[in-house]
Amino acid sequence: MNELLTLGTATVYEASKRDCVLPHRLRPVWAGAAVVGPALPVSTAAGDNLPLHRAVEEAMPGEVLVVDGQDAPHGYWGEVLTVAAQRRGVAGLVIDGGVRDIERIGELRFPVFSSSVAVPGTVKSDPGTVGERITLGRVAVRRGDIVVADADGVIVLDPQWIDSVLPAARARQATEADHLERIRRGELTMDIYGLRALGKGR
Numbered sequence: 001m002n003e004l005l006t007l008g009t010a011t012v013y014e015a016s017k018r019d020c021v022l023p024h025r026l027r028p029v030w031a032g033a034a035v036v037g038p039a040l041p042v043s044t045a046a047g048d049n050l051p052l053h054r055a056v057e058e059a060m061p062g063e064v065l066v067v068d069g070q071d072a073p074h075g076y077w078g079e080v081l082t083v084a085a086q087r088r089g090v091a092g093l094v095i096d097g098g099v100r101d102i103e104r105i106g107e108l109r110f111p112v113f114s115s116s117v118a119v120p121g122t123v124k125s126d127p128g129t130v131g132e133r134i135t136l137g138r139v140a141v142r143r144g145d146i147v148v149a150d151a152d153g154v155i156v157l158d159p160q161w162i163d164s165v166l167p168a169a170r171a172r173q174a175t176e177a178d179h180l181e182r183i184r185r186g187e188l189t190m191d192i193y194g195l196r197a198l199g200k201g202r
C-alpha cells in the first residue's frame with residue numbers, strides 16, 4: 001500500500017480513471033503530512049465530536065478515520081484526540097470539518113487533512129455513526145476502502161481496483177519520467193504531447 005503514496009494521489013487518481021477524489025477543501029494541516037490505509041468512516045452532527053471519541057476506541061491499527069463533519073467550523077479534533085489516536089495505532093484523520101491545536105498535531109507528526117482550522121470546540125452528545133458508509137462530495141466511503149492522502153489531496157479507492165490501478169499508475173509514472181527527461185534535453189511539451197496538431201490559437 002505504501003507504493004500508492006510513493007506514486008502520489010495525482011498519478012493514482014489519473015490511473016484509476018474513477019471519480020475518487022474527495023472535495024478539494026480537504027487540505028493537510030502540516031507540510032509533509034501524508035497517509036495511506038483502510039478507511040473507518042464516521043459521521044457526526046455538526047459541532048459534535050462524540051463519534052470521534054467512539055471511533056478512536058473502535059479503530060483497528062492502521063485505519064484512517066474519514067469523517068463527515070458537514071464542513072462545520074468547529075475544532076472537532078486536536079492534541080488530546082491525536083495522542084489518544086496514536087496510542088491506538090490510528091494512521092491518520094481526514095475530516096470534512098475543523099481541527100485545532102495544529103502546531104502540536106504537526107509536532108506529533110500525525111497526518112491530518114481537514115476542511116478548516118477552527119478554534120471553537122464541540123459538544124459531545126449525538127453518537128453519530130462509526131463504520132457505516134458516508135459520502136463526501138461525490139465519493140462514497142466504506143470501511144476498508146483505501147485512503148491515499150498527500151499534499152495534493154485525498155482519494156479513496158475500492159480495494160478491488162488496486163490490482164489494475166497499480167500497474168497503470170506505474171506505467172503513467174514511467175511515461176512522465178521519460179517526458180521529463182526529454183524536456184530537460186530541450187524538447188517542448190507542445191511536441192511531446194502532439195499539441196501542434198490542435199492548431200495555433202489566436
Ligand SMILES: O=C([O-])CC(=O)C(=O)O
Binds near residue numbers: 075079082100
Ligand atoms: O477537545 C476536543 O474536543 C478537541 C481538541 O481540542 C483536542 O482533542 O485536543
Ligand SMILES: [Mg+2]
Binds near residue numbers: 077078079080101
Ligand atoms: Mg485541544
